Amino acid sequence: MMTDFDAIIIGGGASGLMCAIAAGQRRRRVLVLEHAETVGKKILISGGGRCNFTNRNVSTENYLSENPHFCKSALSRFTPADFIALVEKHGIRYHEKTAGQLFCDGSAREIVAMLRAECRAAGVDIRTGHTVTAIRKNDTFSIETDHGTFRAASLVIATGGLSIPKIGATDFGLRVAKQFGLKIVPPAPGLVGLRLGAVEQRALGGLSGVSVEAVVSCSGQSFREAILFTHRGLSGPAVLQISNYWRRGQTITINLLPDVDLAATISNWQKTHPKSTLKTRLGEWLPKRLVRNRLAPPLDTKPVNQLSPKEIAAVIRAFQAWEVSPTGTDGFKKAEVTRGGVDTAELSSKTFEARRVPGLFFIGEVVDVTGWLGGYNFQWAWASGWCAGQFV
Ligand SMILES: Cc1cc2nc3c(=O)[nH]c(=O)nc-3n(C[C@H](O)[C@H](O)[C@H](O)COP(=O)(O)OP(=O)(O)OC[C@H]3O[C@@H](n4cnc5c(N)ncnc54)[C@H](O)[C@@H]3O)c2cc1C
Structure with a gap:
């Protein structure tokens, strides 16, 4: 079975779902492939179950990367105010803890429900429990899975970092980067x-x-x-x-x-x-x-x-x-994030497309951009996902 899409996003976490929403709103035919049985598992355990979904005061100072300027463009195009507007549109109540950190009053489940609802409204096709077995590139990308092969012009890797393997973290994104000859900043446990x-x-x-x-x-x-x-x-x-x-x-x-x-x-x-x-x-x-x-x-x-x-x-x-x-x-068993990842020198800071591999995008934590504790990592996931969603 071959099915065609404009964009296939591998990884149904924070950045992948945001990218899917943005692309779907542009009427792109979008498929999200998630290997776990449900999307957004890391969001569910974040912030002690209340999800510290952003921080009101975000700047490049709050991030580490071999290129500290790389994150600037995306963070300025999709801001904390943009995400807060989405949260408010869905009637999710939240409060501010110290230093601009915003948490749900209720539960992180509300953030996942919001992202799913936005995906539905944007016509995004989400398939969970799908294991990708191979990626091939000719004119388009062919993604082989245990449920058949899917084809698209754009492929987005949103598989996150290596932390907390027991809820589905893998080195998949780094392996894809290697497959296409992209440089990697060695990963290490962060916020640990x-x-x-x-x-x-x-x-x-x-x-x-x-x-x-x-x-x-x-x-x-x-x-x-x-x-x-x-x-x-x-x-x-x-x-x-x-x-x-x-x-x-x-x-x-x-x-x-x-x-x-x-x-x-x-x-x-x-x-x-x-x-x-x-x-x-x-x-x-x-x-x-x-x-x-x-x-x-x-x-x-x-x-x-x-x-x-x-x-x-x-x-x-x-x-x-x-x-x-x-x-x-x-170690990664306990770390909240992964430092390092796909070298930003390989990616456009505007589109997140690999400079040397047209149509291949990397977003979120798999990229060598790591935030401080306090909502900064989600803001990076939302911002990078939204920006890539404008170009896939
Ligand atoms: C315990 C904990 C608490 C946290 N709390 C906060 C917080 O309150 N605020 C904050 O800003 N940040 C927090 N973080 C960090 C934040 O969760 C991540 O930085 C963010 O989720 C990264 O988004 P992402 O889309 O890159 O990756 P993820 O959200 O991790 O999504 C990646 C997705 O890809 C899927 N996947 C992986 N491999 C494959 C594969 N081979 N095939 C298909 N799918 C695959 C995963 O199952 C997952 O659904 C926390 C992290 C942890 C571990």
Whole structure:
């Protein structure tokens, strides 16, 4: 069986469905091929089930890529306001969390239902449970599947990143890129917990479960959000954010008291509370378990007026310039995104078509553009999908 379409989109996730809607609205005959039994599975588990579907404040600064300018064009053509308008058109109620992050009041299911409804209205043909077995290109693309062969002039790869394989993530998009000779920026887990070596982890024994707001820095980038100590290392939003910038062999620096001039404060305590201990004083600001961990004896029990300048410098280092040396990450099993992907040098930032393979498009997370935590990755999926949908 041969069936013809104008565009075939492989991957029925965020970017693929948005691309299908945009192309369908242009009266293109669009087929979405999804290998899972249902579309939008990652959307369903996103944002703790409430889908942080965009961020009001999106700029190129919020993305990483070998070419940091690549994402600019798409992000300016399909903006957070465009997606919010769609959400409002469907009567989906939402709220803003910190820093412009928009979440559904109800459930991420509403976003998937909205995308399906838009696909229906645009005449998009969605086929789930289809496994692609081969892609051939002559004048058009022939897509062979376990349910027959489909043909189209345009082929869009929207199969996402490698994270969370158990809900259907595959390296399919990277394999297609390789098949057509396109360069790939090596993929790595992003927005992911960092693991510590056995010695460092033992030293932090007992802190598992402690969460505190901190500034975490690496490679000239800093994030101020919560960090969480786990039984394997570090997690929490600030650590997930910095994981995008961390490379093997680098240390990350943690400031547990970002608003405090600790030298001046200790000097003040020496006058106002000379007999008190750092354990008591710092314990008013930070979890006691954490304070005990950071204060090596005798600093924990020594009255503040007996601390030497050298000891005060050590305390400042321990709380405000604490260096940890991750040995790895929690991996693709736990990562929220994949860094790297199809090299943007291979793609047009206007159309997302491969420069060297007319008719072949790559969108969403499979492309080497990775967003921060906070709705930026979905905004990239919507924007790149919508833009490609104008050209397929
Ligand atoms: C736990 C978790 C929570 C997240 N929360 C947020 C959030 O709140 N906000 C945010 O901005 N981002 C969030 N993200 C990231 C966001 O989900 C992704 O960046 C986004 O979904 C990428 O869109 P995409 O279309 O590129 O890929 P996806 O949405 O992953 O879609 C890819 C689709 O392709 C299908 N597929 C894969 N291989 C094949 C194949 N061989 N054949 C056919 N189909 C295939 C997959 O089944 C999937 O349906 C989260 C990610 C995770 C893992």
